[in-house]
Structure formats: structure tokens, C-alpha cells
Amino acid sequence: MNILLRSGWSFPLRCLVSALAVLAAGAGQLLAVPSQYYMDERGNELLLLEDDEVPYGTLRVIAPSRTLLITGDLMKEGNQFWFTMPDEAALNQDQEPDSGWKVAGTVDSAKNSAQVKVERYGPQAQAKGENVPPSQGLYRRVMGAERLRRAREENERAEGELLSAKERVSAVDHPGLREILKSESAWNDERMETARMVAESMEEQRPPTEVPDYWHTMAELGRMRAQLLIAASGIATPEGRNGAYMDDAGGSLGLSDLSADAPKILRFQISVVRGPTAHTGALSGVAKFVEPDLAVFVDANEEAFDEGNPATLRFRFQGHELIVEAEHTSYYHGARAYFDGTYYRVPE
Numbered sequence: 001m002n003i004l005l006r007s008g009w010s011f012p013l014r015c016l017v018s019a020l021a022v023l024a025a026g027a028g029q030l031l032a033v034p035s036q037y038y039m040d041e042r043g044n045e046l047l048l049l050e051d052d053e054v055p056y057g058t059l060r061v062i063a064p065s066r067t068l069l070i071t072g073d074l075m076k077e078g079n080q081f082w083f084t085m086p087d088e089a090a091l092n093q094d095q096e097p098d099s100g101w102k103v104a105g106t107v108d109s110a111k112n113s114a115q116v117k118v119e120r121y122g123p124q125a126q127a128k129g130e131n132v133p134p135s136q137g138l139y140r141r142v143m144g145a146e147r148l149r150r151a152r153e154e155n156e157r158a159e160g161e162l163l164s165a166k167e168r169v170s171a172v173d174h175p176g177l178r179e180i181l182k183s184e185s186a187w188n189d190e191r192m193e194t195a196r197m198v199a200e201s202m203e204e205q206r207p208p209t210e211v212p213d214y215w216h217t218m219a220e221l222g223r224m225r226a227q228l229l230i231a232a233s234g235i236a237t238p239e240g241r242n243g244a245y246m247d248d249a250g251g252s253l254g255l256s257d258l259s260a261d262a263p264k265i266l267r268f269q270i271s272v273v274r275g276p277t278a279h280t281g282a283l284s285g286v287a288k289f290v291e292p293d294l295a296v297f298v299d300a301n302e303e304a305f306d307e308g309n310p311a312t313l314r315f316r317f318q319g320h321e322l323i324v325e326a327e328h329t330s331y332y333h334g335a336r337a338y339f340d341g342t343y344y345r346v347p348e
Contacts, residue, residue: 034106037147038114038139043154045147046116046139048074048081048107057083059103059118060216061135062154067220068099068133070118079107079112086122098122105139112141145210151215158222165226169233176321177232178343180248189219193276231344237320237347241266245322245343250274252276253322253343266295268314268326274337281333283311293317304331313339320345 024222037047047058060067064283072083107114118135127131143152167186169177195217199208208214226247230236254269269284287297301309306328314325326339333339 038148039142039143040137040139042134043150044135046114057081057103059116061133061136063133067223072105079109081105081107115137130272146209147212148156151212151219155215155219162222162226165229168305169229169235172233172235174233176344178228180228180232187225189217190276194221196307227346228344234320236347237345241317244346245348246346247341247343248270251339251343252340253324268297268315270339272333272337272339277336279334279337281330281337281338281339283313283332287315289315306330
């Protein structure tokens with residue numbers, strides 16, 4: 001079983017606000033079968049879930065600015081294991097991508113440990129310019145009490161990052177940032193509700209705050225909030241347009257190629273997870289610049305036409321903001337999902 005919501009490194013944030021909840025909803029159905037958790041000293045976590053029908057593996061890698069979630073069908077041979085996760089196949093592409101992530105390793109049952117290796121595979125691995133995050137090496141088996149303790153510690157660190165971000169942007173007067181800060185109370189309520197949903201999907205028998213995944217989710221949402229504040233403020237915006245963008249409602253956008261050889265071409269990947277019901281959407285393609293700060297994508301996939309109209313995306317650059325306007329895109333997202341919004345350039 002491949003959990004949907006594949007999280008490629010090309011989507012640094014990957015809308016994990018709701019992705020964790022959706023992942024848990026799928027995994028929660030499987031927890032009656034044997035599961036083994038391993039963690040390294042950085043807090044990265046490996047899950048090997050063995051079952052005759054649906055064995056799978058998941059590696060959650062925490063990096064300073066983003067979390068990488070790799071999940072796929074678990075393969076085993078002796079004490080060796082591996083699983084792969086292709087880069088997300090945009091719904092407007094006919095073929096499955098031939099590049100992605102591979103996690104492999106060996107389990108030492110006597111020492112309750114695993115050696116883990118993470119790598120990119122496929123012809124696009126180098127072209128994407130994606131580096132493997134710090135995740136290699138020794139992972140030790142962890143049980144419930146230790147997982148819970150370390151998850152709470154992770155959340156404490158995330159709270160510190162969020163407090164630091166608020167202090168950094170406190171003197172910035174920007175309309176988008178002001179609106180985000182006004183939503184602090186509502187965001188915190190949604191954060192706790194999302195964490196509760198994840199926890200109850202994973203373990204129904206215990207109070208949510210006694211489930212490690214509750215604190216993992218709280219921590220991830222806190223880190224994302226901190227990054228959003230910095231991005232919306234514009235105080236650390238990288239040069240150029242190539243890179244990652246995020247909005248304040250679960251949208252993630254990657255501009256993966258703005259080539260000097262083809263300055264009128266903009267390659268994009270957009271992915272959204274909207275609202276508590278986690279309606280998702282994804283689309284990738286090539287937009288053409290029609291003005292210096294405006295690129296337009298017109299979909300050629302006739303199967304996706306909406307009453308004869310092709311899906312259209314407009315990308316308008318305004319400083320550290322990217323305004324996305326979408327029309328006739330319902331084929332590529334759920335009923336309550338949408339691509340429109342103001343996206344902010346994410347600091348690298």
C-alpha cells in the first residue's frame with residue numbers, strides 16, 4: 001500500500017498541516033498488526049509495519065525548515081528492508097514518474113537497531129538539485145514511553161521556534177502578515193483539533209495527549225507556522241523566483257525551473273490540502289510569461305476540460321508574494337480544494 005499524499009522534497013512543506021491527518025487516517029486502520037518504531041539521535045523516525053497483506057514503511061525526517069515524509073510498500077529479504085516513494089505524479093501527466101526517494105537498511109534484532117540509508121533515484125534526482133537531508137545512520141528501537149517523551153520534547157523545540165519567529169517579525173508592517181497574525185487564535189484551535197484527529201486515528205484507546213503522534217503533529221504545525229510568519233514578512237526572502245512558496249491555508253508551490261536559456265518559461269508544481277476535511281489537489285506544468293511579472297498556464301489535457309474550457313493558472317509576482325489565480329481546475333482537486341491564493345516565498 002502506498003499512502004497517498006506522497007511528500008517529495010520538491011514540496012518542502014507539502015501541506016503537512018493536513019497531510020499528517022490523512023496519513024494517520026490510512027495508517028490507523030493497520031495498527032492491529034505488528035509495528036516497529038526506530039529513532040535516531042536527531043529525532044527522525046522510522047516505522048516498519050509488517051503484515052502479510054499491506055506491509056509498508058515510513059520515514060519521517062525533520063529538517064530545520066521542512067519535514068520529509070517518505071512512505072511506500074515495505075519489501076524484506078532476511079534482515080534487509082527497503083521501500084520507495086515516487087515523486088508525486090501530477091494528475092495532468094499520463095505516466096508515473098521515474099524518480100523519487102528510496103529508503104533501505106538492515107535490522108539488527110539482537111541490538112534492537114536498524115541502519116538506514118536514504119537516497120534519491122531516477123534521472124531527475126540530480127536535475128532537481130535536491131539534497132538528501134540528515135537522516136542516514138543508526139536508528140534505535142523505541143517503545144511507547146520513549147516515543148511519547150521525545151515527541152513532547154520535539155514540540156517544545158517547535159514552540160521555541162514559533163516564539164522566535166514572532167519576535168523576528170514583530171516590527172514588520174505588512175498587510176498579509178497582519179492578517180495571518182489576526183488568525184492566531186483560530187489557527188491554534190485548528191492546530192489542536194488536527195492533532196487530536198491524528199492521535200485518535202492512530203490510537204483510539206488513549207487520550208490524545210498521551211499519543212506521540214499528537215505532539216508530532218503539534219510540532220510540525222508549529223514549525224510551519226513559524227516559517228509562514230517569516231515568509232509573509234519578507235525579511236528573509238531569497239533572491240530570484242526559483243524555489244518554494246506557501247500560503248496560509250495549506251497550499252504549497254514549487255517553481256523548479258526558471259531557466260536562463262528559456263527565460264519565458266516557468267515550470268511549476270502546486271499542491272494543496274484544504275480545510276479540516278483535507279480536500280487535496282495537485283497540478284504541474286509549464287507556464288509562459290506574457291508579461292515580466294505574469295506567467296500563464298493553459299492545460300492541454302482535454303479530459304480535464306470544464307465544459308470545454310481548459311484549466312488555467314495565472315502566476316503574478318509582486319515582491320516576495322506570488323498571486324495565483326485559477327479557473328476551470330476542478331478536475332485536479334477535491335470539491336472544497338482550490339489553487340487560488342497569495343503564496344509567499346519560503347526562506348531556504
